[in-house]
Amino acid sequence: MGTVVGGASALAIAEVRLTPVLVADPPLLNTQGVHQPYTPRLVIEVVTADGTTGVGETYGDTCYLDLARPLARALPGRSVTDLNGLFTLAESVCGEPDGVSESVDSGGLRGVRTADKLRLSVVSGFEVACLDALGKALGLPVHALLGGRVRYRVEYGGYLFYRWAEHPVSGAPLDDWGAALDPEGIVAQARRLAADFGFTSFKLKGGVFPPDQEIAAVRALARAFPGHPLRLDPNGAWSVETARYVAGQLAGVLEYLEDPTSGTAGMARLARCAGMPLATNMCVTTFAEIPEAFTKGAVQVVLCDHHYWGGLRRTRELAAVCRAFGVGLAMHSNTHLGISLAAMTHVAATLPNLDHACDSHYPWLTEDVITARHTFQGGRLTVGDAPGLGVELDRTALEALHWRWLDDDGTLRDRDDTAAMRRADPAWATPAVPRW
Numbered sequence: 001m002g003t004v005v006g007g008a009s010a011l012a013i014a015e016v017r018l019t020p021v022l023v024a025d026p027p028l029l030n031t032q033g034v035h036q037p038y039t040p041r042l043v044i045e046v047v048t049a050d051g052t053t054g055v056g057e058t059y060g061d062t063c064y065l066d067l068a069r070p071l072a073r074a075l076p077g078r079s080v081t082d083l084n085g086l087f088t089l090a091e092s093v094c095g096e097p098d099g100v101s102e103s104v105d106s107g108g109l110r111g112v113r114t115a116d117k118l119r120l121s122v123v124s125g126f127e128v129a130c131l132d133a134l135g136k137a138l139g140l141p142v143h144a145l146l147g148g149r150v151r152y153r154v155e156y157g158g159y160l161f162y163r164w165a166e167h168p169v170s171g172a173p174l175d176d177w178g179a180a181l182d183p184e185g186i187v188a189q190a191r192r193l194a195a196d197f198g199f200t201s202f203k204l205k206g207g208v209f210p211p212d213q214e215i216a217a218v219r220a221l222a223r224a225f226p227g228h229p230l231r232l233d234p235n236g237a238w239s240v241e242t243a244r245y246v247a248g249q250l251a252g253v254l255e256y257l258e259d260p261t262s263g264t265a266g267m268a269r270l271a272r273c274a275g276m277p278l279a280t281n282m283c284v285t286t287f288a289e290i291p292e293a294f295t296k297g298a299v300q301v302v303l304c305d306h307h308y309w310g311g312l313r314r315t316r317e318l319a320a321v322c323r324a325f326g327v328g329l330a331m332h333s334n335t336h337l338g339i340s341l342a343a344m345t346h347v348a349a350t351l352p353n354l355d356h357a358c359d360s361h362y363p364w365l366t367e368d369v370i371t372a373r374h375t376f377q378g379g380r381l382t383v384g385d386a387p388g389l390g391v392e393l394d395r396t397a398l399e400a401l402h403w404r405w406l407d408d409d410g411t412l413r414d415r416d417d418t419a420a421m422r423r424a425d426p427a428w429a430t431p432a433v434p435r436w
């Protein structure tokens, strides 16, 4: 596979396969509710004329599938090298997704939900699949196609969640992490993540309990891990006043406070008095949001996410803009499989200004669709030199997770943390923002 046998025509796309899957997800809590027992993802395979298969992954909810299907139909005949063309093709064939608005998405965690952003999330999976195929055809790793790595190992942080021991529905998948609902539980979780994966920095998903309880959890972490970088992320659940109070309480303890309050205006007001950097994966998630946020000084760190931004090359563009404005760079994560983790690691390896450990949900996942799970060493993943992403699809696992999606009556095919929470608390409604 090292040479491009047959030249450019060999790189023409002959077939695209879309496989929606449902992946087991633990009962992780956030300000919207709780994760469903299974979360939807979409696995994208791009097969070239010479039989090389590239894989990508993105969100699997219905609105993403509706955009992915016409793009998959339009791709055959085009080259896997035509990455810029993917964007214009998607614009012309995908159509308008349902349920878009300028306001935050229904899950409330990913910022605005514009048609452009949903389409870019779909394009990202295709871009990664094309890069994987191209890398395999050329015998080059994806990081080389992005200009080459600037580091051999990419650091990830331990992603701490308040959580229940099990989902409140019978037959849901189980794990052995137990509940974590207070400072002791969070510290115990961090100790296990440190022992099992070697993480040395930690992010607590907040916005779950009243702020004083979360402040206590962060202080307990600081006592247990003195000097280690710590972050708190309530997904915009606090008013500016509350956020200012929390920032005051945690001054000198946090490396940054992530989306303490909703919206650029509030973040800008808070940034002036927070006494620590503010980070976001909610108020800057598209290029259109950058000018206002950066000129107002609303954020000091942006969490990139190649799914939001339209792929690995657009992530590098975001990094360049951040560098120009002196804004720091970290990396965001939703529940994802090993394909996306490989893509995250390749692009992270090429970003000179990645200043913080990356987020990843991966340690929480017990299932995958690749043959060899990624293994963290000292909290880091090594950036390999195998062609493409360096992962291989486990077809048996993929089929099993796809069957789960086929068997679902539709309840789990769209991630809805609020609905999942209602199973435990029938009175639960999407919390008004600010919640505190």
Ligand SMILES: O=C([O-])C(=O)C[C@H](O)[C@@H](O)C(=O)[O-]
Residues within 6 Å of the ligand: 028, 029, 030, 109, 110, 205, 233, 235, 259, 281, 332, 333, 334, 335
């Ligand atoms: O703000 C963030 O970092 C996230 O939204 C990451 C994830 O979506 C997380 O909050 C989750 O899945 O509950």
Ligand SMILES: [Mg+2]
Residues within 6 Å of the ligand: 233, 235, 258, 259, 280, 281, 282, 332
């Ligand atoms: Mg966040």
